[in-house]
Amino acid sequence: MAYSVTNSAGKVVDAILTDLPGLLAIAVVDLNSGMSLASHSNSPAINPDTAAAYNTEVIKQKQKAMAALKLQGEAIDDVLVTLSNQLHLLKLTEAGTKFIYLVVNARDTNLAIAREVLRTHAAQLN
Template identity: 40%
Template sequence: MSNFLDQFIEDIKTNVPGYVAVTVTEVSTGVCYVSHSESADFDPEIASAYNLEVVKAKQNAIKALGLTSNIQDILITLNNQIHIIDLSENGEYFIYLAVDSTKANLGMTRALLKKYKKDVVSQL
């Protein structure tokens, strides 16, 4: 794993309240460059593979509707978790982040993810 990806994972683990899991995945190939989970029962690479299908479906819907906008992020709210799929500006990569909704603040989580995403996207 590259140093900047190691640092990204460490920053997320240390600074995002309620952190559960994170991945960085390439959209075109589905290659997961890095993943980490706080729980052995939560496989972030499997979650990332399914979330790739969500991203592709939404991209197809945007195209079918003739929209010129790009996806910034996709938010999935579960009973006890929040899942964020945050795409790079060029749409080539996404960061998947899961947090415990009882410990996380959505605004703070999104702000921290945006902060740490800049370093990852600039290196990939």
């Protein structure tokens, strides 16, 4: 594991691993820098630290699109990317300074449960 469990991001990763033990990868990411604050992968094919930087750009581009559309009073809750076999979920904190990046198997995971787990634990990062 690439973090210290004494920090809040590490504790959130541990808690989500407990709640969703079958996840493929997870990272808590600083939105300003794109750097992982804590991460874990159960798949050698997925490096959540590398993905953190790219997913930071996904969120920033969506925020720019929202500004261009003048969507005042709106904020990104989460971003879902559905792949053939995986779900990639980006859950922003209420303050909008961090997000949780989660990768799960699309066939083995209930999306509603995954979203609820992320919602609950994202609140701990505020």
